[in-house]
Amino acid sequence: MLNSFKSWIAGALFVASAAIAPSAQAEIKVAMVTSESGLGDRSFNDMMLAGMERAEEELGAEFVVIQPRAVSEFQSTLARAAGQDFDIIIGSSFDMIEPMRAVAEAFPDQAFGLVDVGPEPIADNVVSTVTKDWEGSFLVGWIAAKETETGTIGFVGGADIPIIHRFFIGYYYGAKMANPDVEVIETYTGSFTDPAGGKEYTLANVAEGADINFAVAGATSAGVIDGAVESGTFAIGVDSNQNYMAPGSVLTSMVKRVDTQAYDMIASVADDSFQGGSVLYYGLAEDGVAAAMDEHNEGLIADEVLAEVEELRQKLLDGEIVVPNYFDLEAGQEMMGEPPMATPPSVRNASEL
Amino acid sequence: MSAEVSVPPARRSITASPIFGKIAASLVALFISFLLGALLVLALGESPLEVYGLLISGSLVGMPNFLVTLQMMSPLIFTGLAVAISFRAGLANIGAEGQMLVGALCAGYVGYAVELPALIHLPLCLLAAFVGGLVWALLPALLRVYLNVNEIVVCLMMNPIALLLTGYLSTRVLKAPGPTNKLPDIQPTAELSTFSLFSQANTGLIFALVLCLIFAVVNVRTMRGFEWQMIGKNAKFAYYGGVDVRRRALTVFLVSGGIAGLAGAEQVLGQYRAYYDDFSPGYGFDGIAVAMLAQFNPLAVPLAALLFGALNGGSAVLQMMTGLSKHLVQVLQFIVVLVLAAKLSWDWLKLGRSQTAAPGSDPPAEGPHVTAGDR
Numbered sequence: 001m002l003n004s005f006k007s008w009i010a011g012a013l014f015v016a017s018a019a020i021a022p023s024a025q026a027e028i029k030v031a032m033v034t035s036e037s038g039l040g041d042r043s044f045n046d047m048m049l050a051g052m053e054r055a056e057e058e059l060g061a062e063f064v065v066i067q068p069r070a071v072s073e074f075q076s077t078l079a080r081a082a083g084q085d086f087d088i089i090i091g092s093s094f095d096m097i098e099p100m101r102a103v104a105e106a107f108p109d110q111a112f113g114l115v116d117v118g119p120e121p122i123a124d125n126v127v128s129t130v131t132k133d134w135e136g137s138f139l140v141g142w143i144a145a146k147e148t149e150t151g152t153i154g155f156v157g158g159a160d161i162p163i164i165h166r167f168f169i170g171y172y173y174g175a176k177m178a179n180p181d182v183e184v185i186e187t188y189t190g191s192f193t194d195p196a197g198g199k200e201y202t203l204a205n206v207a208e209g210a211d212i213n214f215a216v217a218g219a220t221s222a223g224v225i226d227g228a229v230e231s232g233t234f235a236i237g238v239d240s241n242q243n244y245m246a247p248g249s250v251l252t253s254m255v256k257r258v259d260t261q262a263y264d265m266i267a268s269v270a271d272d273s274f275q276g277g278s279v280l281y282y283g284l285a286e287d288g289v290a291a292a293m294d295e296h297n298e299g300l301i302a303d304e305v306l307a308e309v310e311e312l313r314q315k316l317l318d319g320e321i322v323v324p325n326y327f328d329l330e331a332g333q334e335m336m337g338e339p340p341m342a343t344p345p346s347v348r349n350a351s352e353l
Numbered sequence: 354m355s356a357e358v359s360v361p362p363a364r365r366s367i368t369a370s371p372i373f374g375k376i377a378a379s380l381v382a383l384f385i386s387f388l389l390g391a392l393l394v395l396a397l398g399e400s401p402l403e404v405y406g407l408l409i410s411g412s413l414v415g416m417p418n419f420l421v422t423l424q425m426m427s428p429l430i431f432t433g434l435a436v437a438i439s440f441r442a443g444l445a446n447i448g449a450e451g452q453m454l455v456g457a458l459c460a461g462y463v464g465y466a467v468e469l470p471a472l473i474h475l476p477l478c479l480l481a482a483f484v485g486g487l488v489w490a491l492l493p494a495l496l497r498v499y500l501n502v503n504e505i506v507v508c509l510m511m512n513p514i515a516l517l518l519t520g521y522l523s524t525r526v527l528k529a530p531g532p533t534n535k536l537p538d539i540q541p542t543a544e545l546s547t548f549s550l551f552s553q554a555n556t557g558l559i560f561a562l563v564l565c566l567i568f569a570v571v572n573v574r575t576m577r578g579f580e581w582q583m584i585g586k587n588a589k590f591a592y593y594g595g596v597d598v599r600r601r602a603l604t605v606f607l608v609s610g611g612i613a614g615l616a617g618a619e620q621v622l623g624q625y626r627a628y629y630d631d632f633s634p635g636y637g638f639d640g641i642a643v644a645m646l647a648q649f650n651p652l653a654v655p656l657a658a659l660l661f662g663a664l665n666g667g668s669a670v671l672q673m674m675t676g677l678s679k680h681l682v683q684v685l686q687f688i689v690v691l692v693l694a695a696k697l698s699w700d701w702l703k704l705g706r707s708q709t710a711a712p713g714s715d716p717p718a719e720g721p722h723v724t725a726g727d728r
Binding site: 039 | 424525679
């Protein structure tokens with residue numbers, strides 16, 4: 001038995017050294033490091049994979065997916081990947097910021113990318129992205145105002161905090177642009193992990209006439225979708241495509257296109273335009289956000305509404321429309337955005353933001 | 354009469370051969386599982402030699418890889434030891450996962466909420482984790498020892514309760530500001546120091562190895578260790594031999610829970626530097642497999658943990674080099690567990706049930722609190 005073990009190890013060393021030698025001359029080698037939830041999450045990891053597949057198809061990139069089992073494995077995984085000759089290593093997760101910074105500083109010649117994190121640069125050789133969620137919210141607010149039959153739409157946020165207010169401002173601005181007469185109900189459950197509360201708030205909004213509710217509430221969103229099913233109204237999902245959670249009851253989802261963001265990083269390596277240390281903003285114009293359309297919400301949104309989305313995109317690209325960012329607003333401000341529109345009461349009547 | 358004559362040689366064979374027999378048994382089980390795994394890899398259209406080669410080189414060859422293996426094996430030594438000492442005493446503490454989570458939360462809380470010099474703070478955090486794990490083991494232990502309620506069922510139920518309880522506390526009550534569900538970072542005075550950029554392996558590993566050594570000595574060289582083994586082998590015999598079965602069983606169960614709690618301390622103080630909600634990919638359950646492979650011997654636990662740590666450590670390299678999924682490595686691990694389980698049940702069938710009678714069963718129930726023979 002000992003002998004067989006020895007021969008394994010001998011064979012192993014041989015094979016390993018063969019594997020480490022540069023293999024077939026692919027254009028670009030990419031390593032994607034998932035968050036701990038891994039592939040099959042129907043969320044960011046799966047969407048990133050779609051970006052990899054697109055890069056494989058269109059850029060001839062070769063990629064591998066590395067799935068750490070726990071947050072504690074992020075740093076060692078990134079460090080060991082940096083020791084191989086990948087052209088870029090791409091990750092996604094707030095929890096990967098610190099590990100990636102440490103590893104990137106130790107491997108200054110290795111290109112890294114991290115999607116959908118904060119506005120602070122991570123390191124000189126890391127490109128990171130920020131998703132303009134307020135533009136995505138603008139888009140679904142606009143769709144909701146076009147699709148509502150009661151003339152009232154709702155917003156169910158998790159905690160009552162600025163980062164969630166940013167979604168609301170975009171949503172409100174989009175809704176008012178589509179239809180100045182639409183009513184927008186603003187509610188916060190106070191928790192991101194309370195589906196039961198999400199359902200209560202949704203049913204309360206429905207009782208006030210809202211027939212579409214935008215859920216920006218983490219796990220609480222499941223309750224918003226539940227409430228939509230129970231009351232025969234619609235919910236709008238957030239971050240990843242949640243249309244599948246209740247086919248026919250989820251009007252659409254405001255998705256962060258992490259696939260586009262990852263693909264662009266690979267493309268920048270391919271054409272040598274990779275700018276380490278930069279932070280890229282992804283909005284509607286950059287295809288960084290979208291209203292998810294799939295078999296689960298087919299036919300729920302009128303074709304002419306969808307056709308107008310492309311016009312909106314063009315206007316954002318031309319700067320004709322500027323969606324207000326909550327963090328730029330001041331308490332008591334009356335008008336916001338471009339074209340200017342009235343701020344919601346929660347801003348206009350506030351003494352501080 | 355001839356039976357009596359043959360006693361000495363038989364005794365010699367009992368003392369000499371078990372070590373080799375046991376090692377051989379574990380190696381055979383491993384060999385069989387690797388063969389089965391190789392068949393599986395072949396069925397996937399990959400070369401078993403390449404896959405095992407990458408797993409071995411990616412876990413043991415080169416300092417970064419080896420350090421990652423050390424990182425992966427650290428929690429498994431704690432949970433493996435916890436399970437091993439309970440099983441050796443005939444108690445199936447399969448609640449190590451939950452005990453680890455509660456221990457981790459306690460360490461994480463004391464780690465950030467208390468300000469003390471490192472010399473006191475670190476031991477205090479370890480103690481908190483030990484107590485946390487112990488408390489989480491208290492309910493199944495009491496039910497088992499005093500009411501003879503099956504500890505497997507209770508432990509299995511305590512695991513999700515621990516996950517949900519720690520989840521509630523870390524996402525609602527004690528949550529640090531920010532997008533991640535975690536407690537605030539621990540103070541530097543509570544940290545177990547790490548050695549390398551490539552790995553979160555930390556001084557907790559040394560602590561784990563020392564614990565294994567301590568329990569190896571306790572098991573073989575002390576009265577308590579002997580009594581623990583005796584109640585595991587035959588509780589009735591131990592009872593009539595004068596062992597306070599209930600108290601010994603309770604102690605073992607609680608110590609086992611405490612050690613599982615220490616696994617959580619290693620994670621929080623050494624690897625994460627804060628309590629993260631739902632951080633464990635199942636170290637408590639892997640600990641059962643580690644303990645089985647080690648045949649409940651504390652000295653063999655680090656070796657078994659090394660094997661599982663290496664499989665997990667090599668997994669990332671395998672994924673980098675071949676594009677195979679992490680799930681393959683998990684399946685390879687489960688095959689090891691399956692073969693070991695088959696071996697255990699085979700032993701059980703061979704020996705018959707009488708020998709596997711566990712403590713807390715009939716004898717103590719017959720009389721009132723029996724401590725007469727307690728030495």
